[in-house]
Amino acid sequence: MSNKIKVMIVDDSALVRQVVSQAISRDPGIEVIGTAQDPVFALAKLNSLAPDVLVVDIEMPRMDGLTFLKRIMAERPTPVIICSSLAEKGAQVxxxxxxxxxxAIITKPKMGLKNFLEDASNDIVQAIKAAARANVRALGRAVSPAAVAADVRPKLSADAVIAPASAHQGAGMYGTTDRIVAIGTSTGGTQALEAVLTRLPAVSPGIVIVQHMPERFTAMFAERLNGLCKIEVREARHGDRVIPGRALIAPGGKHMMLARSGAQYTVEVVDGPLVNRHRPSVDVLFRSCAKFAGRNALGVIMTGMGDDGARGLKEMREAGARTVAEDESTCVVFGMPKEAIRLGGVDEILPLDRIPAAILQSARG
Incomplete structure (x- = not known):
């Protein structure tokens, strides 16, 4: 029996179906088992084809991609990658x-589509492989196994952006008792962050967040959460203060680091190379928290593919911070938390619904 990832492409453009099929089929671990020109055709094929991953457009005839996605998650939870030109504008949809x-989201332009899809084939392939590992039970509230090839891009550590904490810095002795919470997450993190942040009261410790997400999306994501939460949620700007009742989300395409200004915590938003193939990187944020907050911090690593944040969380723990990893039972992808646990960087493993209480407990020291 083949262990290839079975993919179905749903897009009203014949060109997109053809080019994406050809691009991802070059990978030996992926097989395109079907295409459909709209969700109605796709629904008729789903049971017989049983794809592991769906690649779906948003704007389509007869049924839009968002309606299709909601129906899939209700009736037959399957990892879905959105590949849409709407994503170029960071649309609310x-x-x-x-x-x-x-x-995952793949942004496709309205012009130069064929060249873009060919150039972005590696990103699409990596998104499919990450999606194939998703916990479909967590998504729908088992995917067939597949070998995941290594990304060939160089993998830099947090050293490329920020030096490790010294022994004195790691102790967190700065004459302040202000508590901060640092959260890192990736695949499945948008849902996980919503579940956590909407359960926090207005009086909560200051929070800094890295969610792996492209440029243009983080501002809208923060705006959406701000409308749902009692705390203030916004995309971080260089020099923003980290204060109780506020959560700052690292901008897509930038690294975010915790800093100190006197007795106050602030954030630095900076350029820099990809760390663990990500920008923003969770490891960069967590290392900065180890340096400048030490035992005054709580580090939380949640659902995500890969290992970004695992080493940084261990550094936080060694600096005296309390550290939490999301339990496998609620993770969409148990990658980042698993690696943090393996490295010995985790004090406590909690399901998603218990993480808000851990955050509030941290405020009490």
Whole structure:
């Protein structure tokens, strides 16, 4: 029996179906088992084809991609990657797709589509492989096994952006008792962050967040959460203060680091190379928290593919911070938390619904 990832492409453009099929079929671990020109055709094929991953457009005839996504998650939870030109503008409908359970977004332009899809084939392949590992039970509230090839891009550590904490810095002795919470997450994190942040009262410790997400999306994601939460949620700006009742989300395409200004915590938003193939990187944020907050911090690593944040969480723990990893039972992808646990960087393993209480407990020291 083949262990290839079985993919179905749903897009009203024949060109997109053809080019994406050809691009991803070059990978030996992926097989395109079917295409459909709209969701109605796709629904008729789903039971017989049983794809592991769906690649879906948003704007389609007869049924839009968002309605299709919600129906899939209700009736037959399957990892879905949105591949849409709407994503280019950071459209609200794209954020709704992430909230509804889409595990990744691929932005396709309206012009130069064929060249873009060919150039972006590696990104699409990696998104499919990450999606194939998704916990479909967590998505729908088992995917067939597949070998995941290594990304060939160089993998830099947090050293490329920020030096490790010294022994004195790691102790967290700065004459302040202000508590901060650092959260890192990736695939499935949009839903996980919503579940956590909407359960926090207005009086909560200051929070800094890295969610792996492209440029243009983080501002809209923060705006959406701000409308749902009692705390203030916004995309971080360089020099923003980290204060109780506020959560700052690292901008897509930038690294975010915790800093100190006197007795106050602030954030630095900076350029820099990809760390663990990500920008923003969770490891960069967590290392900065180890340096400048030490035992005054709580580090939380949640659902996500890969290992970004695992080493940084261990550094936080060694600096005296309390550290939490999301339990496998609620993770969409148990990658980042698993690696943090393996490295010995985790004090406590908690399901998603218990993480808000851990955050509030941290405020009491």
């Amino acid at each position: 794209t954020m709704e797709a992430l909230s509804a359970g889409a595990v």
